[in-house]
Amino acid sequence: MSDTLPITSRFFQPGDEKQIEPLFRQVFQQEQSYAEWKWKFLNSPYQKKFIHLHFDPTGELIGQFAASVAPLNFLGRKEWGAQSVDSAIKTEYRSHGLFVQSLVTSMEKMREEGISVLYGFPNRLSLPIVLFKIGVSFHFELKHFFLSPNEEYLDHLYRQLLVHSTHDAAHARILSGFTLAGSVDAVNALWKSVAPHEICSLWKDHEYLQWRYAEHPTKKYRITAFGTEHHLEALIVWQQKGSQAYVSEFLVRRKDIVAGRFALVEFLSLLKNEQIGTYVFACGGDRFQEQVHDEIKWSSSKELSFASVSLRQDIAHIVNQPQNWTVVAGDSDVD
Numbered sequence: 342m343s344d345t346l347p348i349t350s351r352f353f354q355p356g357d358e359k360q361i362e363p364l365f366r367q368v369f370q371q372e373q374s375y376a377e378w379k380w381k382f383l384n385s386p387y388q389k390k391f392i393h394l395h396f397d398p399t400g401e402l403i404g405q406f407a408a409s410v411a412p413l414n415f416l417g418r419k420e421w422g423a424q425s426v427d428s429a430i431k432t433e434y435r436s437h438g439l440f441v442q443s444l445v446t447s448m449e450k451m452r453e454e455g456i457s458v459l460y461g462f463p464n465r466l467s468l469p470i471v472l473f474k475i476g477v478s479f480h481f482e483l484k485h486f487f488l489s490p491n492e493e494y495l496d497h498l499y500r501q502l503l504v505h506s507t508h509d510a511a512h513a514r515i516l517s518g519f520t521l522a523g524s525v526d527a528v529n530a531l532w533k534s535v536a537p538h539e540i541c542s543l544w545k546d547h548e549y550l551q552w553r554y555a556e557h558p559t560k561k562y563r564i565t566a567f568g569t570e571h572h573l574e575a576l577i578v579w580q581q582k583g584s585q586a587y588v589s590e591f592l593v594r595r596k597d598i599v600a601g602r603f604a605l606v607e608f609l610s611l612l613k614n615e616q617i618g619t620y621v622f623a624c625g626g627d628r629f630q631e632q633v634h635d636e637i638k639w640s641s642s643k644e645l646s647f648a649s650v651s652l653r654q655d656i657a658h659i660v661n662q663p664q665n666w667t668v669v670a671g672d673s674d675v676d
Contacts, residue, residue: 384406404439
């Protein structure tokens with residue numbers, strides 16, 4: 342019960358989802374299908390979820406804090422994180438501390454259940470709370486790289502690569518007929534080569550990529566792989582939205598910058614051939630993607646900020662340093 346309002350608060354129980362969709366629609370003026378909610382919280386391979394709810398005296402849902410669980414990577418070691426998503430409070434009940442109450446209560450439960458990090462992409466309403474109420478020490482805006490590929494520019498990039506590199510360009514050729522479902526070992530081997538080179542990131546093995554992209558109930562992702570059937574050099578996950586290609590993932594073996602540039606040139610050529618006019622990719626944290634995209638113009642994305650807080654003292658010095666994170670658009674739930 343709230344100290345100032347006759348409100349009942351508790352964690353999610355089966356059946357509550359019937360009120361969550363109308364709440365989401367009212368607060369954000371968007372539809373969130375039950376299929377997407379079910380995929381995110383019930384069909385996730387990681388089982389756990391943290392959904393804290395508030396009800397008015399009539400039993401109507403007026404607010405929620407929600408976090409889905411996903412594996413994190415710490416230099417090749419798997420930890421568990423919770424991503425804050427879809428939190429919403431009806432307008433007339435804001436400024437009563439309900440979001441902070443849910444956040445603090447949920448963080449206590451997360452610690453009890455072995456979650457190491459709470460992270461998310463706070464919007465303009467929740468960002469001040471995240472920064473000042475629970476002690477998050479940083480947030481950063483992701484960079485948006487964008488480019489309209491044309492023949493002259495692609496030739497320029499490719500010539501530069503050939504002049505300054507001994508890398509075998511054949512390894513970056515697009516692999517036809519690739520599917521995640523048929524490439525479990527190759528995808529896991531690619532991730533195994535990436536993980537030790539990232540201090541903090543999501544754990545992107547085959548299980549995660551299959552659930553996050555191939556099994557998404559409402560979005561249709563395309564996957565472009567580079568290399569051979571048994572040896573992937575790079576993997577790009579993307580969506581076509583009109584005449585634009587929005588990239589969600591850009592994984593490169595051993596985070597090799599030159600290999601990444603070869604893959605980028607091949608991918609841009611693919612977009613040009615398919616008459617897709619613009620390449621868009623948002624990322625932040627470590628400088629690998631900046632180095633891969635060093636000749637592509639970019640702008641800061643005020644719409645997509647990342648923040649995290651450690652739930653364990655022994656890793657706080659790692660988690661609370663923004664330069665330690667590798668973050669891409671697909672890590673959010675709004676790509």
